[in-house]
Amino acid sequence: MRKLKIRAYTLFVFFYAFALSVGASAQSKKQAGNSAYLFAYFTGNTKDEESIRFALSEDGYRYKALNNNEPVISSEKISSTGGVRDPHILRGADGKTFYMVVTDMVSAKGWDSNRAMVLLKSADLIKWTSSIINIQKKYPNQENLKRVWAPQTIYDPAVKKYMIYWSMKHGDDPDKIYYAYANADFTDLEGTPKQLFFSPTNGSCIDGDIIYDKGKYNLFFKTEGNGNGIKKAVSNELTKGYVLGDKYLQQTTDAVEGAGVFKLNGSDEYILMYDVYTKGRYQFTKSKDLNNFKVIDEEISMDFHPRHGTVMAITAQEENRLMSKWYTAISVWQGAGNIAIKKNNIVIDSVAKTVFLPVNYGTDLKAFDPQFSKFASVSIKPIGKADFSKGPVNYTLKIGDQAAQTYAVSATINNNPVLSGYYADPEILYSNKTSKYYLYPTSDGFTGWSGTYFKTFSSPDLVNWKDEGVILDLNKDVSWAKKNAWAPTAIEKKINGTYKYFYYFTAAQKIGVAVADNPTGPFKDSGKALISKRPVGTRGGQEIDPDVFTDPKTGKTYLYWGNGHMAVAELNADMVSIDTNNIKVITPDKTFREGTEVFFRNGKYYFLWSENDTRDPDYGVRYGFSDSPTGKITVPENNLILTKLPDQAIYGTGHNSVIQIPGKDEWYIVYHRFTRPKGITMGESAGYNREVCIDKMEFDENGGIKKVVPTLEGIKPIK
Numbered sequence: 001m002r003k004l005k006i007r008a009y010t011l012f013v014f015f016y017a018f019a020l021s022v023g024a025s026a027q028s029k030k031q032a033g034n035s036a037y038l039f040a041y042f043t044g045n046t047k048d049e050e051s052i053r054f055a056l057s058e059d060g061y062r063y064k065a066l067n068n069n070e071p072v073i074s075s076e077k078i079s080s081t082g083g084v085r086d087p088h089i090l091r092g093a094d095g096k097t098f099y100m101v102v103t104d105m106v107s108a109k110g111w112d113s114n115r116a117m118v119l120l121k122s123a124d125l126i127k128w129t130s131s132i133i134n135i136q137k138k139y140p141n142q143e144n145l146k147r148v149w150a151p152q153t154i155y156d157p158a159v160k161k162y163m164i165y166w167s168m169k170h171g172d173d174p175d176k177i178y179y180a181y182a183n184a185d186f187t188d189l190e191g192t193p194k195q196l197f198f199s200p201t202n203g204s205c206i207d208g209d210i211i212y213d214k215g216k217y218n219l220f221f222k223t224e225g226n227g228n229g230i231k232k233a234v235s236n237e238l239t240k241g242y243v244l245g246d247k248y249l250q251q252t253t254d255a256v257e258g259a260g261v262f263k264l265n266g267s268d269e270y271i272l273m274y275d276v277y278t279k280g281r282y283q284f285t286k287s288k289d290l291n292n293f294k295v296i297d298e299e300i301s302m303d304f305h306p307r308h309g310t311v312m313a314i315t316a317q318e319e320n321r322l323m324s325k326w327y328t329a330i331s332v333w334q335g336a337g338n339i340a341i342k343k344n345n346i347v348i349d350s351v352a353k354t355v356f357l358p359v360n361y362g363t364d365l366k367a368f369d370p371q372f373s374k375f376a377s378v379s380i381k382p383i384g385k386a387d388f389s390k391g392p393v394n395y396t397l398k399i400g401d402q403a404a405q406t407y408a409v410s411a412t413i414n415n416n417p418v419l420s421g422y423y424a425d426p427e428i429l430y431s432n433k434t435s436k437y438y439l440y441p442t443s444d445g446f447t448g449w450s451g452t453y454f455k456t457f458s459s460p461d462l463v464n465w466k467d468e469g470v471i472l473d474l475n476k477d478v479s480w481a482k483k484n485a486w487a488p489t490a491i492e493k494k495i496n497g498t499y500k501y502f503y504y505f506t507a508a509q510k511i512g513v514a515v516a517d518n519p520t521g522p523f524k525d526s527g528k529a530l531i532s533k534r535p536v537g538t539r540g541g542q543e544i545d546p547d548v549f550t551d552p553k554t555g556k557t558y559l560y561w562g563n564g565h566m567a568v569a570e571l572n573a574d575m576v577s578i579d580t581n582n583i584k585v586i587t588p589d590k591t592f593r594e595g596t597e598v599f600f601r602n603g604k605y606y607f608l609w610s611e612n613d614t615r616d617p618d619y620g621v622r623y624g625f626s627d628s629p630t631g632k633i634t635v636p637e638n639n640l641i642l643t644k645l646p647d648q649a650i651y652g653t654g655h656n657s658v659i660q661i662p663g664k665d666e667w668y669i670v671y672h673r674f675t676r677p678k679g680i681t682m683g684e685s686a687g688y689n690r691e692v693c694i695d696k697m698e699f700d701e702n703g704g705i706k707k708v709v710p711t712l713e714g715i716k717p718i719k
Contacts, residue, residue, distance in 0.1 A: 034265045034313035036375075038125070038322065039063055040087040040100065041309025044447070045107045050083030051075045052102065054326065055304060056319060058375060060264050060271060060311070061284070061296070064335055065304040066326035078118050078130040081106045086207070086258065086308045088152040093160075098122045098312075099186055101151040101164060104132060112146040117166060121186045125318060126325050131187040135168065139192060144171040150207045150258070150308070153182070156238050162186065163238065165196050167206040174204035175224055179239060197221070197233055197242045207308065210238070211261045211270070211290065217242075218290050220249070220259040220272070228255035230274055232290070251285050251295045253475065254278055258308030261290070265313055271296075275308045280447045282306055303334060316376060323377040324400030329407065332380070332397060335373030342414060344421075344691070347649075347677050353407045354392070358414035358712065361463050365389040365411055415463050415714025417673075417691035421445065423455075424614070424672040424690035425487035425545070425595070428659045431519045432492060433499040436460055437659065438468075438519045439670070440488045440503070444690050451485045454505060456520055461717035462659075462668065462694055471521035472514055474507055478525045481507035487545040487595070487655065491557070492519070493575060502575045504530070504546040504559065511546050511561055513576045526576045531561055535583045538565045545655070549598040551605075551629045558629050560596040562587075566609065568630050586631035588624045595621075595655035598629065601667075604703055607633050608641075610654035615687030617644055617651040617680060621671065623705050641697075642671060642708045649677040650710045652686060658697065661718060668715065669697040669708055676712075 039055040051071035057063040066072065075084045083106035090099045099121055105114035115136040122128045136142040151166035165179040178193040197219060199205055204224035211218045219233045219242050230249045233242035249272065250256045258275040272293050273284045284300045285293035314322075330348050333355045340363045347356040357370060365388040372380050377400040386393045392408035422445030429438045437459045443451040453473040457465040474482050486506035493500050503514045503523050511531035514523035531543045541564025548571075550557045557571045559578060566587045569578045588607060595610035608623045620643035624633040644651045656671035672690040673679070679686040694715055698706045 033315055035316045036314050036319040037063075037262070037265075037311050038089065038314045038318075039306065039309055039311045040089040041304075041306035042085050042087065043069070043305060043307055047075075047083050047106055047108065049307075050085050050106060052084060052087050052100070053304070053306075054322065055302065055306075056322060056327070056375065057311075058319075060262075061299045061301070062373075063300075063302045063304075064327075064331055064373065064375075065302075066322060066331075068328055068330055069304045072326060073120075073128055078120065078128075078132075079104045080116050080132050080134065081109065081114060083107070084118055086150040088150075088209075088310045089312045090153045090155075090162075091312055091314075092162075093155045093157070096123065098125055099153050099162060100128065101153050101166075103149055103151065104134075105147075105149075112169070115142075115145055115148055117148055117151040117164075119164070119182065119186055119188075125314075125322055129187075133189055135193070138189070142170075146170065147175075149175070152209060152310075154210050154212075154238070156181070158238070161190075164189065165208055165210065167204075167208065168193075169204075174199070174202060175206045177205050177208045177219075177221065194239075196239065200244055201226070207258050209259050209261055209310075212238075213270075213290055218261075220261060222257045222259065223248075224257075228257070230256060230259045230272075245291075249285075249291075249293055250274055250283070251293055252276060252283055256283070260308075260310045262311040262313065271311070273311070275306070277307065278450065279452075280305060280445070280450070303331070319375065320377045320400050323375060324402055327375070327378070327399050329397055329399070329405055332372055332374065332378060332399070333407070333409070337371035337373050338369060340368075341370065341411075342417065342420065344675050345414065345417070345677070353405065355395075355407050355409040357388075357409065357411040359411050361413055361415055361717070363411075363413060365413070368411055370409070370411070414712045415716075416693040416695070416710075416712055418463070418465055418694050418714065419457060419692045422675065422689050423692045424688075425655045426657055426670045426672060426692045427487075427489045427547075428657045428670045429490050429492060429519065430659060430662055431499075431501075432494075432662075434458075434519060436519075437462055438490070439465065439692065440471075440490050441672075441692055442486050442488070444672075444688055446688060447685075449484055449486060449688050452483060454485055454488055454503075458520065461719070462715060463717040468520040471516075472503065472505065472523045472525070477514070477523070478507060478512065479527060480529055481510060481512065483508050489546045489548045489657075490519070491548045491550065491575075493550075493557075500575075502548065504548055506544040506546065509542045509544055511543055511559075515576065530559075530576065530578065535562075535565065535567045535585050538562075538567075538585060540564050545594045545596060547596045547598055547657075549600075549629065552600055556629075558598070560598055562596065563594040564592075566592055566596050566607075584630055586633060588622075588631075588633040589635050591622050597657050599658050599660070600629075601660075601665075601699070602703055605629050606658075606705070607631075608656060608658065610656070611640075612654075613687070614652065614654065614690070615684045617674070617686075619652045619654040620644070621654055621656050621669075621708075625703070636704060640707075641705045642669065642710065645710050648710070648712060649680060650674075650712075651676075651680050652690065653693075653710050667697045667699075668694050670694050671710075673710065 043049040054066040084102040104116035116134040179196040180189040203226040207222040235241040256274040367385040388411040392410040398404040423441035424444040425442040427440040439457040488505040510529040516523040547560040591611040597608040624635040652674040674686040
């Protein structure tokens with residue numbers, strides 16, 4: 001009897017292993033026919049962002065959004081909440097059916113608000129059928145169920161069914177990963193959910209992702225609330241026996257979630273990607289053994305900002321089908337690859353069929369190749385260099401099975417914005433030590449102004465700027481604050497014959513100071529906040545936006561700051577401390593919001609400030625003047641000197657600094673604006689997707705500041 005049992009067990013193991021090998025072999029054959037990748041993702045926590053979006057790549061590294069980064073499936077039609085998140089996409093065992101599962105959730109209702117997931121099925125990746133599975137309604141004894149998160153699907157060749165696994169939280173228990181099999185139609189779950197992984201620490205586990213490799217099931221997951229990183233458990237069997245590894249696999253100290261693993265086509269290498277959700281970015285890593293990962297961020301590019309998604313390999317035919325349905329001329333033009341193009345500022349008119357390419361100073365427009373990004377399914381003529389110096393060049397574009405289109409493409413040198421990428425709150429300094437100009441901006445583009453580091457840029461002429469890298473990182477260099485790196489200011493001082501640089505910055509709504517021997521750093525933080533509370537007599541506002549100014553009459557140096565109030569105090573001789581008993585509030589009038597800037601010209605002290613909110617298209621700059629660096633400030637009529645220019649799609653012009661060319665009565669204003677042209681369409685997000693610009697500032701015969709016209713052309717190099 002025992003021999004029969006042993007023999008039966010041996011046969012079971014053999015056939016189970018055979019089933020796995022057949023499944024792996026079939027998957028390997030499918031992999032061999034694949035030539036591209038489909039990325040399914042969502043983009044954020046607002047209702048319109050909680051939708052399924054698609055992007056394509058032909059190499060697994062460079063991705064382009066389909067449908068102009070708009071949803072490809074209506075969340076309203078497929079969900080019970082009106083929103084979906086965390087899409088996982090899978091090719092079926094037959095090679096031609098596709099499965100997708102998503103969290104049925106609108107985050108604005110609360111992180112413990114959802115009880116359901118959505119199952120989707122498609123034969124062509126275009127049309128999808130869907131079913132809502134509400135765990136609380138479907139199963140008994142689920143009264144204390146709080147949430148159902150991040151479902152995924154894997155084919156189980158042993159039982160020839162699709163297993164869905166997801167995390168759930170009940171009451172005060174931690175999040176746990178469960179599983180159940182889908183029915184044959186992929187419209188419902190069979191049986192009762194069972195716990196898939198048992199954490200030895202009883203810690204929360206979410207965002208599971210299972211990859212079968214070399215006879216092992218590798219379960220990647222996030223340790224929610226306990227490190228907020230990625231760990232892995234391994235088993236010989238799909239539904240049980242997972243043993244936890246001892247190390248975190250993410251290659252960053254930032255909190256991450258949404259691990260997604262996929263194999264590169266024609267390779268033995270895997271990509272592990274995850275959502276660095278506190279920074280609004282994705283990180284990609286690569287591995288051959290699924291244990292040791294190397295960051296490859298420098299090889300990755302995306303024209304969108306994904307949240308928790310997954311990647312699936314696809315064939316050339318499937319790529320063409322998706323391109324024909326959802327890729328657009330806008331995506332092609334925006335994908336221009338020449339580094340001379342200011343990519344964030346490309347202007348496309350789909351009705352008039354025109355494209356405007358702003359390019360850097362010094363670009364040869366007589367022989368310029370935009371290097372339009374294209375897939376195998378895209379053809380563009382002409383190719384190579386063209387003469388843009390005489391006007392627009394006609395390009396004929398064909399995408400997949402779509403009809404050909406002709407666009408008139410023009411290219412013009414635009415010196416604004418002066419920096420590539422998103423930056424704001426610019427401070428400018430001229431260094432006598434190096435005879436160069438330096439910009440010290442806020443690093444922008446982070447949701448909710450959540451940046452944590454500062455950079456600087458140098459230039460000999462105010463037009464050609466060099467990225468000098470990070471000069472202060474809150475996480476590494478500052479002990480008293482780790483968030484909201486905003487609005488710095490800097491000053492050069494010669495002390496005992498040696499140049500010193502003092503850098504005042506905002507962090508966690510407080511003001512600190514760091515010191516360096518060179519304008520590019522490295523800067524060393526003083527170790528504590530210089531300004532940490534509101535001045536006496538003020539209500540509301542924040543202690544942000546420092547400005548530093550040395551009075552040429554007395555040699556005294558003053559620090560200004562405030563949001564909702566303008567405060568000033570003299571800095572002590574050490575430049576890193578102030579007498580808090582001598583803080584004075586000199587708010588000019590009710591238009592003052594933030595962003596103080598002070599300079600001296602012809603016996604007058606000029607005070608500039610920003611009105612309204614940085615998210616407001618009407619964010620602009622006003623000014624006043626005084627006979628003293630500490631006020632009282634006289635506010636002239638018509639003192640709004642910098643504001644939006646709607647006919648040029650320029651909005652949100654504010655938070656400025658001012659630079660005088662050494663030895664000349666020649667002045668320039670440095671400010672930020674909404675990213676152009678899309679900023680005005682971004683709502684409040686425009687307030688943290690800003691760009692730095694420079695334009696000339698002039699005075700009338702009475703010393704009044706003339707209105708500054710914000711331009712696209714910017715200024716010419718200063719000699």
